[in-house]
Amino acid sequence: MNNKIRRSGLVVAMVAAMGASPGANAAVELYNEGGTTFSVDGYFNAFYVNRDNDLADTRDSRIKMGFLPNTIGFNFSKEMGDLTLGGRSSFWTSINDSLDSPTDTSIDVRQFYATVDGSFGQVLIGKDFGLYARSNIFLDEILMGFGSPGAPGGVSFGNIGAGYAYPTPSAQITYRAPEMSGFNIAVGVLDPADTVTGANDENSAPRFESEITYSMDVNGLGLTGWVNGRYQSAENAGTTIDSTGVGYGIKASLQGLTLAASGFTSKGDNPVLISNGPVTEDDADGYLVQGSYTFGPNRLVLSYGETDAEILNLETESTTIGFFHDVNSNFKLVAEYNMYEGKNRATDVTSSDINTIALGAIVTF
Numbered sequence: 001m002n003n004k005i006r007r008s009g010l011v012v013a014m015v016a017a018m019g020a021s022p023g024a025n026a027a028v029e030l031y032n033e034g035g036t037t038f039s040v041d042g043y044f045n046a047f048y049v050n051r052d053n054d055l056a057d058t059r060d061s062r063i064k065m066g067f068l069p070n071t072i073g074f075n076f077s078k079e080m081g082d083l084t085l086g087g088r089s090s091f092w093t094s095i096n097d098s099l100d101s102p103t104d105t106s107i108d109v110r111q112f113y114a115t116v117d118g119s120f121g122q123v124l125i126g127k128d129f130g131l132y133a134r135s136n137i138f139l140d141e142i143l144m145g146f147g148s149p150g151a152p153g154g155v156s157f158g159n160i161g162a163g164y165a166y167p168t169p170s171a172q173i174t175y176r177a178p179e180m181s182g183f184n185i186a187v188g189v190l191d192p193a194d195t196v197t198g199a200n201d202e203n204s205a206p207r208f209e210s211e212i213t214y215s216m217d218v219n220g221l222g223l224t225g226w227v228n229g230r231y232q233s234a235e236n237a238g239t240t241i242d243s244t245g246v247g248y249g250i251k252a253s254l255q256g257l258t259l260a261a262s263g264f265t266s267k268g269d270n271p272v273l274i275s276n277g278p279v280t281e282d283d284a285d286g287y288l289v290q291g292s293y294t295f296g297p298n299r300l301v302l303s304y305g306e307t308d309a310e311i312l313n314l315e316t317e318s319t320t321i322g323f324f325h326d327v328n329s330n331f332k333l334v335a336e337y338n339m340y341e342g343k344n345r346a347t348d349v350t351s352s353d354i355n356t357i358a359l360g361a362i363v364t365f
Contacts, residue, residue, distance in 0.1 A: 027075055028365055035079030040365075043071040046095065047146055047334070047360035054353040065095045066146045066334070066360055067158035073111070084117040087126075096155060110169040122176040124188075129167045130274070131174065131186055131209035132230035133247045136164035136262045139224070141290045141301045141322075144332065146358035148318040148340040156358075161272040162318035162340070163288030163305025164247065164264055168274040170207070184213045194276040195243055195268065196236040207232040207243075222253040230269075241281060243268035249288075256294040263287035271309045282311035297326040308345070315343045316352075334360040 027039035049062045073090035090111040097106055113126025137143070140159055150157030160166045174188030190207040211228035228247045233240060249262025264286055270277070271284035286307035293300050301322040308315050322336040335358075342352035 027073075037075075037077050039075045041071075041073045041075070042365045043068060043362070044364075045070060045144075045360055045362040047358045049146065050357040051149060052355045054355070055350065063095075063098075064156070066144065066358070066362070067142070067156050068144060069094055082118055084115075086115040086117065088113060088115075094155065119178070121178045124172070124174040124176070127169055127171050128174070129169050130172070130190060130230070131167070131188055131211040132228050132245050132274075133165045133167045133264060134211055134228055135213060135224075135226040136228075136247045136249055136264065136288070137167060139226075139249065139251055139260065139262075140164075140288070140303075141258065141260060141292045142303050142320050142336070144324070144362060145301075145320065145322045145334055145336045146338065146356065146360065147320060147336075148316075148338055149352075149354050149356060157272075159288055159303065159305045159318060159320075162307050162316045163286050164262065165245070165266070165269070165271050166273050172209075182214050182216045184215075186211050192232045192234065193243070193274055195232075195234045195241040195279045196239055197278045200236055202235045203232070204235070205233065220254060224251045225249070230274075241268050241279060243279070245269050258290075258292045258294075260290045261287070269311070271307055271311065280311055282309075284309035284311050299324040310345065313345045314351070315345050317341050330364050332362040332364075334358070334362065336360075 027041040029037060029039045031038040045066050045068065047064055047066050049064050051060045051062070053060070069092040071090055071092050073088060075086070075088050077084055077086040088111050089109065092108050092110050094106045109127065111128050113124050113128050116123045137158070137160070142158060145158070146156045147158035148156065148162050150160070171191040172188045174186055177185045187210040190209055192203040192207040194201055194203070207230060209228070209230040211226060213224065213226040215222070215224045226249055230245045231243065233242045245264060245266035247262070247264040249260065251258065251260040264271070266284050268279055268281040269284065270279060271286065284307065286305065288303065288305035290301065290303045301320070301324070303320040303322070304318070306315070306317045319339045320336060322334065325333045327333060338356045338358070340352060340354045340356070341350065343350050
């Protein structure tokens with residue numbers, strides 16, 4: 001598996017969530033000749049979801065996808081002298097709209113980019129996940145589970161909005177330096193979010209994001225740490241919104257036991273989903289703590305996350321107990337119980353109180 005594929009968002013997510021080596025479950029190679037390769041990877045899942053809404057006094061049963069949508073991705077690379085040219089396109093499909101739009105399933109493209117690799121590192125051009133909050137979400141222990149209920153339409157959010165923000169896929173030009181003694185550094189310019197409204201919106205500079213990760217192994221103790229951030233400024237009719245965010249975390253694994261802690265702090269940013277729309281320069285912060293234990297083909301996870309957002313006038317907390325069982329290297333069963341609560345930050349009035357049981361199956365290739 002080449003370096004480009006190993007760094008793609010989906011593969012990083014699978015490797016982290018499955019506790020697998022970087023070469024496991026990466027892709028099916030369809031062509032490899034004359035320095036040119038082409039491969040395909042896929043992720044399919046469905047969950048039985050039973051949700052108890054205490055405020056509405058209702059119970060709902062659904063068949064839905066988990067936090068990660070069903071996905072198919074295509075990867076290519078070609079050796080061209082001292083350079084390796086590559087690319088990835090991935091298509092993410094929701095099954096949650098099966099009766100809302102019976103023959104019109106939603107499909108979105110979260111990754112569509114080319115890469116140029118050489119001794120200098122890698123340059124990525126196109127659409128990919130952002131760098132801010134990237135490792136926070138990709139190293140989440142319940143990434144392949146269900147998590148908090150999320151959007152009103154029923155899309156689960158994992159720990160988005162209850163521990164970290166979503167690294168929204170964006171048009172970008174990103175540089176990744178060669179690995180240096182365990183350090184990986186990425187910096188990028190991204191299409192800016194429109195954080196002010198009006199006829200004369202102005203984004204005189206792009207959005208800037210970066211991430212530094214560090215990994216090491218000491219006598220069987222695996223350690224991973226990261227820091228990421230973003231900055232942009234938008235202006236309209238004398239109103240300026242400066243948006244800043246910093247994410248961070250650390251993860252340690254030893255003999256089946258994994259402990260992880262991550263967090264973020266931001267200003268002038270939507271702490272749930274970075275997108276176009278007016279915001280203020282109010283603050284938000286959150287954290288996520290997790291523990292997991294792997295024994296044989298099984299993994300038990302305990303997760304707790306919070307977000308306190310002055311900018312959205314909300315407080316959230318999400319507690320998840322998850323059990324993952326590997327039937328084989330490409331087939332996983334999941335059982336999960338999530339307790340989610342949201343409050344109005346100003347009045348302390350509970351706005352959401354939802355308990356969710358999710359039982360799922362996942363097939364990868």
